[in-house]
Amino acid sequence: MKPIFILNGPNLNRLGKREPEIYGTTTLAEIEAMCREAAGSRPLRFHQSNFEGEIVEWIHEAIDEGAAGIIINPAALTFTSIAILDALKMFPGPIIELHISNIHRRESYYHNSFVSKIATAVMAGFGPTGYPLALQAMAGLAGHETAPSFRHRRDRNI
Numbered sequence: 267m268k269p270i271f272i273l274n275g276p277n278l279n280r281l282g283k284r285e286p287e288i289y290g291t292t293t294l295a296e297i298e299a300m301c302r303e304a305a306g307s308r309p310l311r312f313h314q315s316n317f318e319g320e321i322v323e324w325i326h327e328a329i330d331e332g333a334a335g336i337i338i339n340p341a342a343l344t345f346t347s348i349a350i351l352d353a354l355k356m357f358p359g360p361i362i363e364l365h366i367s368n369i370h371r372r373e374s375y376y377h378n379s380f381v382s383k384i385a386t387a388v389m390a391g392f393g394p395t396g397y398p399l400a401l402q403a404m405a406g407l408a409g410h411e412t413a414p415s416f417r418h419r420r421d422r423n424i
Protein backbone atom coordinates (compact mmCIF):
# COMPACT_ATOMS: atom_id res chain seq x y z
CA MET A 267 0.00 0.00 0.00
CA LYS A 268 1.45 3.35 -1.06
CA PRO A 269 2.22 5.83 1.76
CA ILE A 270 0.66 9.19 2.46
CA PHE A 271 3.18 11.95 3.17
CA ILE A 272 2.35 14.49 5.89
CA LEU A 273 4.77 17.41 5.68
CA ASN A 274 5.04 20.28 8.17
CA GLY A 275 6.91 23.55 7.80
CA PRO A 276 8.80 25.97 9.99
CA ASN A 277 8.09 26.42 13.71
CA LEU A 278 5.41 23.70 13.84
CA ASN A 279 7.85 21.80 16.07
CA ARG A 280 6.92 24.45 18.67
CA LEU A 281 3.22 23.55 18.70
CA GLY A 282 1.75 23.29 22.14
CA LYS A 283 4.46 25.47 23.64
CA ARG A 284 3.56 28.91 22.25
CA GLU A 285 0.44 30.74 21.06
CA PRO A 286 -2.04 28.16 22.37
CA GLU A 287 -4.81 30.67 21.75
CA ILE A 288 -4.17 30.24 18.01
CA TYR A 289 -2.77 26.72 17.64
CA GLY A 290 -4.03 24.96 20.77
CA THR A 291 -1.95 22.99 23.26
CA THR A 292 -1.49 19.80 21.23
CA THR A 293 2.13 19.08 20.38
CA LEU A 294 3.28 17.96 16.93
CA ALA A 295 4.24 14.58 18.42
CA GLU A 296 0.66 14.20 19.67
CA ILE A 297 -0.64 15.17 16.23
CA GLU A 298 1.60 12.54 14.65
CA ALA A 299 0.19 9.92 17.04
CA MET A 300 -3.38 11.01 16.10
CA CYS A 301 -2.46 10.61 12.43
CA ARG A 302 -0.95 7.15 12.86
CA GLU A 303 -4.05 6.01 14.73
CA ALA A 304 -6.32 7.46 12.02
CA ALA A 305 -4.22 5.93 9.24
CA GLY A 306 -4.65 2.37 10.47
CA SER A 307 -2.68 0.10 8.11
CA ARG A 308 -1.90 2.92 5.65
CA PRO A 309 1.84 3.74 5.83
CA LEU A 310 2.63 7.36 6.72
CA ARG A 311 5.72 9.50 6.22
CA PHE A 312 5.32 12.24 8.85
CA HIS A 313 7.95 15.01 8.74
CA GLN A 314 8.60 18.53 10.02
CA SER A 315 11.37 20.91 9.02
CA ASN A 316 12.35 24.52 9.53
CA PHE A 317 14.19 24.41 6.19
CA GLU A 318 12.53 24.89 2.77
CA GLY A 319 14.95 22.63 0.90
CA GLU A 320 14.30 19.69 3.23
CA ILE A 321 10.58 19.94 2.54
CA VAL A 322 11.29 20.07 -1.21
CA GLU A 323 13.36 16.90 -0.89
CA TRP A 324 10.54 15.11 0.95
CA ILE A 325 8.19 16.07 -1.90
CA HIS A 326 10.75 14.52 -4.30
CA GLU A 327 10.68 11.37 -2.13
CA ALA A 328 6.87 11.30 -2.40
CA ILE A 329 7.18 11.53 -6.19
CA ASP A 330 9.83 8.81 -6.35
CA GLU A 331 7.88 6.49 -4.01
CA GLY A 332 4.65 6.98 -5.96
CA ALA A 333 2.96 8.18 -2.78
CA ALA A 334 -0.83 7.93 -2.58
CA GLY A 335 -1.06 11.58 -1.58
CA ILE A 336 0.55 14.54 0.16
CA ILE A 337 -0.92 16.45 3.10
CA ILE A 338 1.15 19.58 3.64
CA ASN A 339 1.12 22.33 6.24
CA PRO A 340 3.90 24.53 4.84
CA ALA A 341 3.42 27.05 7.69
CA ALA A 342 4.98 30.42 6.77
CA LEU A 343 6.44 28.93 3.57
CA THR A 344 2.83 28.68 2.32
CA PHE A 345 3.02 32.37 1.41
CA THR A 346 6.59 32.62 0.15
CA SER A 347 7.87 29.38 -1.41
CA ILE A 348 7.92 29.01 -5.18
CA ALA A 349 10.32 26.09 -4.64
CA ILE A 350 7.65 24.12 -2.77
CA LEU A 351 5.04 25.05 -5.40
CA ASP A 352 7.35 23.88 -8.21
CA ALA A 353 8.04 20.59 -6.41
CA LEU A 354 4.34 19.99 -5.77
CA LYS A 355 3.62 20.59 -9.48
CA MET A 356 5.69 17.48 -10.20
CA PHE A 357 3.61 15.29 -7.88
CA PRO A 358 0.87 13.49 -9.87
CA GLY A 359 -1.34 12.51 -6.95
CA PRO A 360 -3.79 14.40 -4.71
CA ILE A 361 -2.49 17.21 -2.50
CA ILE A 362 -4.27 18.63 0.55
CA GLU A 363 -3.05 21.97 1.90
CA LEU A 364 -3.73 22.02 5.64
CA HIS A 365 -3.62 24.80 8.22
CA ILE A 366 -4.47 24.55 11.92
CA SER A 367 -5.84 28.11 11.97
CA ASN A 368 -8.23 29.78 9.54
CA ILE A 369 -5.61 31.75 7.63
CA HIS A 370 -8.31 33.82 5.89
CA ARG A 371 -9.46 35.23 9.22
CA ARG A 372 -5.94 36.32 10.15
CA GLU A 373 -3.52 39.02 9.07
CA SER A 374 -3.57 39.84 5.33
CA TYR A 375 -0.05 38.47 4.78
CA TYR A 376 -1.51 35.02 5.51
CA HIS A 377 -4.13 35.32 2.73
CA ASN A 378 -2.20 34.50 -0.46
CA SER A 379 -1.08 30.89 -0.58
CA PHE A 380 1.21 29.70 -3.37
CA VAL A 381 0.38 26.09 -2.44
CA SER A 382 -3.34 26.67 -3.06
CA LYS A 383 -2.50 27.16 -6.74
CA ILE A 384 -1.74 23.43 -7.02
CA ALA A 385 -3.58 21.83 -4.08
CA THR A 386 -6.46 19.48 -4.83
CA ALA A 387 -8.15 20.72 -1.64
CA VAL A 388 -7.48 23.23 1.15
CA MET A 389 -8.43 22.80 4.82
CA ALA A 390 -7.98 25.53 7.43
CA GLY A 391 -9.37 26.28 10.90
CA PHE A 392 -10.10 22.82 12.25
CA GLY A 393 -7.27 23.03 14.77
CA PRO A 394 -5.08 19.96 15.30
CA THR A 395 -8.11 17.79 14.46
CA GLY A 396 -7.60 18.94 10.89
CA TYR A 397 -4.81 16.42 10.51
CA PRO A 398 -6.88 13.22 11.00
CA LEU A 399 -9.71 14.89 9.07
CA ALA A 400 -7.32 15.50 6.17
CA LEU A 401 -6.25 11.85 6.29
CA GLN A 402 -9.91 10.81 6.11
CA ALA A 403 -10.46 13.13 3.14
CA MET A 404 -7.29 11.88 1.44
CA ALA A 405 -8.58 8.31 1.62
CA GLY A 406 -11.39 9.41 -0.66
CA LEU A 407 -9.23 11.47 -3.01
CA ALA A 408 -6.53 8.83 -3.34
CA GLY A 409 -9.11 6.16 -4.05
CA HIS A 410 -11.09 8.10 -6.66
CA GLU A 411 -8.85 9.96 -9.07
CA THR A 412 -11.95 11.00 -11.00
CA ALA A 413 -13.06 13.34 -8.20
CA PRO A 414 -13.93 16.66 -9.92
CA SER A 415 -11.33 18.75 -8.06
CA PHE A 416 -8.69 16.08 -8.64
CA ARG A 417 -9.59 15.72 -12.34
CA HIS A 418 -9.50 19.54 -12.64
CA ARG A 419 -5.96 19.57 -11.32
CA ARG A 420 -4.81 17.07 -13.95
CA ASP A 421 -6.53 19.04 -16.74
CA ARG A 422 -5.15 22.42 -15.68
CA ASN A 423 -2.16 23.63 -17.71
CA ILE A 424 0.04 24.39 -14.73
Ligand code: CA2
Binds near residue numbers: 284
Ligand atom coordinates in the same frame (compact mmCIF):
# COMPACT_ATOMS: atom_id res chain seq x y z
O1 CA2 B 1 -2.44 27.57 10.98
C1 CA2 B 1 -1.45 26.98 10.49
O2 CA2 B 1 -1.30 25.76 10.50
C2 CA2 B 1 -0.30 27.82 9.92
O3 CA2 B 1 0.22 27.13 8.81
C3 CA2 B 1 0.74 27.91 11.00
C4 CA2 B 1 1.89 28.83 10.60
C5 CA2 B 1 1.39 30.17 10.09
O4 CA2 B 1 2.53 30.92 9.60
C6 CA2 B 1 0.38 30.00 8.99
O5 CA2 B 1 -0.09 31.27 8.63
C7 CA2 B 1 -0.77 29.16 9.47
C8 CA2 B 1 2.79 29.09 11.78
C9 CA2 B 1 3.45 27.88 12.30
C10 CA2 B 1 4.15 28.27 13.57
O6 CA2 B 1 3.48 27.65 14.59
C11 CA2 B 1 3.81 28.00 15.87
C12 CA2 B 1 3.39 27.15 16.84
C13 CA2 B 1 3.66 27.43 18.14
C14 CA2 B 1 4.36 28.57 18.48
C15 CA2 B 1 4.78 29.45 17.50
C16 CA2 B 1 4.51 29.17 16.18
